[in-house]
Amino acid sequence: MIILGIILLILGFLFNISILWTLGIVVLVVGAALAIAGSTGHAIGGRRHWY
Template sequence: MIILGLILLVIGFVAHISILSTIGIILLVIGIILALLGGTGRAVGGRRHWF
């Protein structure tokens, strides 16, 4: 999710499409939050691992 967010963010900035930049930022933030929660060993959404 973090990689997809970064890709959409770059495409949005290069192509000057603001909706892609916004979606990219949202996916990036959600991905970082899930990675941090998963790294602490905390169950997220009832699942301990996301792979």
């Protein structure tokens, strides 16, 4: 999700589309939160590991 957020941010910046910029920020923040929660050992969505 972090990579998708970065891609959306870049595309939103290059094409000057504000909705892509906004979605990129949201996806990046959610991805970072899930990565932090997962690295601390908390189960996310009932699973401890995502493959």
